[in-house]
Amino acid sequence: MTEERRHQALQNPIIEASDIVKDYGSARALHGVSISVGTGEFLALVGPSGCGKTTLLKIIAGFEDQSVGRLAIRGADMKGVPAAARPTRMVFQRLALFPHKTVGENIAFPLKLAKTPKAESDERVRAMLELMHLKPAYLDRYPAQLSGGEQQRVALARALISRPDVLLLDEPMSALDAKLKKSLQAELKKLHRNLGTSFVLVTHDLEEAMMLADRICVMQAGKVVQAGTPSEIYYRPTSSFVAGFIGETNFFPVSFTLDAAGAAEIASPLFGESKASLPAAQISPDLSGDKAMLLVRPEVMRFVEDTTRADFALPGVVEEFFTKGASIQYRVRVKGRETPVVMDLPGSPNLPAKVGQDVTIGFDRADVFLLAE
Helix, strand or coil, X not given: CCHHHXXXXXXXXXXXXXXXXXXXXXXXXXXXXXXXEECCCXXXXXXXCCCCHHHHHHHHHCCCCCCEEEEEECCEECCCCCXXXXXXXXXXXXXXXXXCCCHHHHHHHHHHHCCCCHHHHHHHHHHHHHHCCCCHHHHHCCHHHCCHHHHHHHHHHHHHCCCCCEEEEECCCCCCCHHHXXXXXXXXXXXXXXXXXXXXXXXXXXXXXXXXXXXXXXXXXXXXXXXXXXXXXXXXXXXXXXXXXXXXXXXXXXXXXXXXXXXXXXXXXXXXXXCEEECHHHEXXXXXXXXXXXXXXXXXXXXXXXXXXXCEEEEEEEEEEEECCCEEEXXXXXXXXXXXXXXEEECCCCCXXXXXXXXXXXXCHHHEEEEEX
């Protein structure tokens, strides 16, 4: 989704959740959550187990009622509206297909409940089969006769056949093997683009959220801590929690001073006499005092031979490396730092360094972000 389309989508939200609180007895699962989902937007909810993301999804679906707050879909208050009457459909982690019904009967089930004429129902089922790349011969098979990926497509077809305004996805691909998951992720992205339906996905797979979503909403302890594009969440996190949760990263403690224009001059004993001035765009608005953390993602770091070609250069020793095929991850022990620095380099048949080797690693100031300590 382009920036212009994203702005238009948020100007016309299909879902508006305002100050949602959910209590289970004395335990509070959601603490005043407010989010919006734009028309045609793909939003991913991520966060550690128990952060409240699935509870929020169930409240949107109508399977749970909020204790306090307002949920509106297309401007209509959903208080007291049952799940079946909402313009939403949900695909669960456990697909909940009817084992005693054929694929055709499973897909057509929502239309049967709506008493859709059989001719129209049959036509829409055939259209869903084509959309999901399922063979017509599958209509008479039972779920147990299908592969995991095929069952997933059937569940998506059943959810979409009633043409909901919003499709809710609760970790629908978590049980699939890695290769099949990649294939279905690509198909889901294409499906969203072609249908124009709003998607809300709950996932523990951060790479999946980055790949699929127009926006990511990061939750912690029942609260939304940041919402933004994948690029904003990854490169411009608002806290060390978000930075550490969305991908592996390096934090360097630094001292800083701010000038009148909002730029910061940073320094650290780790960097020797190296100093740099960072523009306001690379600085968290929450800074206070004179101490902060410099966020440096592993993929922006590199080995350097000429220290004049890097804004920051640190001598160290290679502690370990891991070959991932498309990339190589190095862990470099730097003097004065408790944990090794993590680097992700492009994959190569020729290793640039080996365990125990003295190296110099570097990065540039354009690739960093300054966070509150």
